[in-house]
Amino acid sequence: MKAIYMDHHATTPLDKEVLxxxxxxxxxxxxxxxxxxxxxxxxxxxAVEEARKKxxxxxxxxSADEIIFTSGATEADNLAVKGIAWNNRxxxxxxxxxxxxxxxxxxxxxxxxxxxxxxxxxxxDEYGLIDLDHLASLLKPETRLISIxxxxxxxxxxxxxxxxxxxxxxxxxxxxTDAVQALGKVDINVIRDHIDMLSISAHKMYGPKGIGxxxxxxxxxxTSLIDGGGHERGMRSGTLNVPGIVGLGKxxxxxxxxxxxxxxxxxxxxxxxxxxxxxQIEHCKLNGHPIKRLANNLNYSFAxxxxxxxxxxxxxxxLSSGSACTSTSLQSSYVLRAINVPESLAHCxxxxxxxxxxxxEQIDYILELLVRNVKKLREMSxxxxxxxxxIDIDKLNWSKHTH
Amino acid sequence: MDVWDDYTEKVMEHYEHPRNVGVVExxxxxxxxxxxxxxxVMKLTIRVDDDIITDVKFKTFGCGxxxxxxxxxxxxxxxxxxxxxxxxxxxxxxxxxxxxPKVKLHCSVLAEDALKAAIDDYRKNRDSGK
Numbered sequence: 183m184k185a186i187y188m189d190h191h192a193t194t195p196l197d198k199e200v201l202x203x204x205x206x207x208x209x210x211x212x213x214x215x216x217x218x219x220x221x222x223x224x225x226x227x228x229a230v231e232e233a234r235k236k237x238x239x240x241x242x243x244x245s246a247d248e249i250i251f252t253s254g255a256t257e258a259d260n261l262a263v264k265g266i267a268w269n270n271r272x273x274x275x276x277x278x279x280x281x282x283x284x285x286x287x288x289x290x291x292x293x294x295x296x297x298x299x300x301x302x303x304x305x306x307d308e309y310g311l312i313d314l315d316h317l318a319s320l321l322k323p324e325t326r327l328i329s330i331x332x333x334x335x336x337x338x339x340x341x342x343x344x345x346x347x348x349x350x351x352x353x354x355x356x357x358x359t360d361a362v363q364a365l366g367k368v369d370i371n372v373i374r375d376h377i378d379m380l381s382i383s384a385h386k387m388y389g390p391k392g393i394g395x396x397x398x399x400x401x402x403x404x405t406s407l408i409d410g411g412g413h414e415r416g417m418r419s420g421t422l423n424v425p426g427i428v429g430l431g432k433x434x435x436x437x438x439x440x441x442x443x444x445x446x447x448x449x450x451x452x453x454x455x456x457x458x459x460x461x462q463i464e465h466c467k468l469n470g471h472p473i474k475r476l477a478n479n480l481n482y483s484f485a486x487x488x489x490x491x492x493x494x495x496x497x498x499x500x501l502s503s504g505s506a507c508t509s510t511s512l513q514s515s516y517v518l519r520a521i522n523v524p525e526s527l528a529h530c531x532x533x534x535x536x537x538x539x540x541x542x543e544q545i546d547y548i549l550e551l552l553v554r555n556v557k558k559l560r561e562m563s564x565x566x567x568x569x570x571x572x573i574d575i576d577k578l579n580w581s582k583h584t585h
Numbered sequence: 586m587d588v589w590d591d592y593t594e595k596v597m598e599h600y601e602h603p604r605n606v607g608v609v610e611x612x613x614x615x616x617x618x619x620x621x622x623x624x625x626v627m628k629l630t631i632r633v634d635d636d637i638i639t640d641v642k643f644k645t646f647g648c649g650x651x652x653x654x655x656x657x658x659x660x661x662x663x664x665x666x667x668x669x670x671x672x673x674x675x676x677x678x679x680x681x682x683x684x685x686p687k688v689k690l691h692c693s694v695l696a697e698d699a700l701k702a703a704i705d706d707y708r709k710n711r712d713s714g715k
Binding site for chain 1: 600603606608617618619620621622623624625626627628644645646647648649650651652689
């Protein structure tokens, strides 16, 4: 086991309070919420409705009925995008998104493109921030949906969701946001921010895996992906995952309750790590926005040091990298490439995803590991020698790709 | 599963304690292969006297497997005659490390390429009378 977990964008541990809330629904309260002829069903249904209310509260939804439970955020993203697109199967139309979205959006719009829909990507800047003027210029009468994430899982950049919502509302275009990484860290209010659909995942906020939700504003109709018993207002059939839903509800309640204090704590830790890196390690590049950024995220490229080798050196700490060598595809991070981080630096990137278990002692420990190992690996790096001689490695004539 | 869970003890040992890191001061052969945009660059410098590799050092930018194969190749070819050194294939290096995960096999090709490039460079220098 790793001594320290610092990969909270990938997943988070289940909160004990959340687990306790779920336990009765795995055992004695096992009823099917669709059963309306006995107490078993009634108890389960009541628990589901309470959870719905807590999730609605977290995002400022008007009514709990606007929460549709899904198997997770991937399904929620699929339901939002395909659900709107497939309302217009004959006329097709346009969907707007950005290149740094989660694959649940990008692969979904790629499929829709093959089906004949037009997919437009709004420009983003070097920090991953959307260009609102360009977004506005893409809008047309056939625009069916704008789907822009609230915050990015790799570089932590937070998008101007309220401005996008305003623009979408003015043009009467549905606006969907994948808020998975932002919930519990960013103040979101679907009414104030004019959000029509919003994807939620439980396991990214100390809830269980295998459960998520899509907020669907009243009045928005979606073509369902799964047909069956007509659950969830016909938008998502399938017997409800009651323990998962109760866990998601509890996680949402805690996220709302603890947000301010946890964000303040994360910011202190995050800034301690960033300051330490900036002061003690030369030739580092912060990827993502310096300010409009998730409180728990840092993403640094340590030039001339390949990411996998650095993660390997720091293997007491669970981290992730945008290096090709940590992916089976042997491709560096598409997010870093989308914001024009040079390939040579994308391979050197490390993502730090802080969370509830992390302490300032752990920050000091990882800092010490980084300082020592970046130095060791640079001593070994031919690129560092070139850089010290004042040679720009990106301008040299390297051999072609070998893999 | 960690990406390096498939690394053998030998790979980890060479990664942790790489042999022959650096640049041979009076080198008469240098090979640089790879590309920073691909995430790996290997530089091998050799000193050859009477066609025997008397010294060899490496510098590598790359993953754990790339560092371990670099280290291993220097150990294998040190003291070898250049014709014998040219027979050191990526398979020889990989086998000496007890194997590499499939997705990392290209790293061992890089080590073989760096060695060939360094020996080629030495021959060019020798034949041009440098």
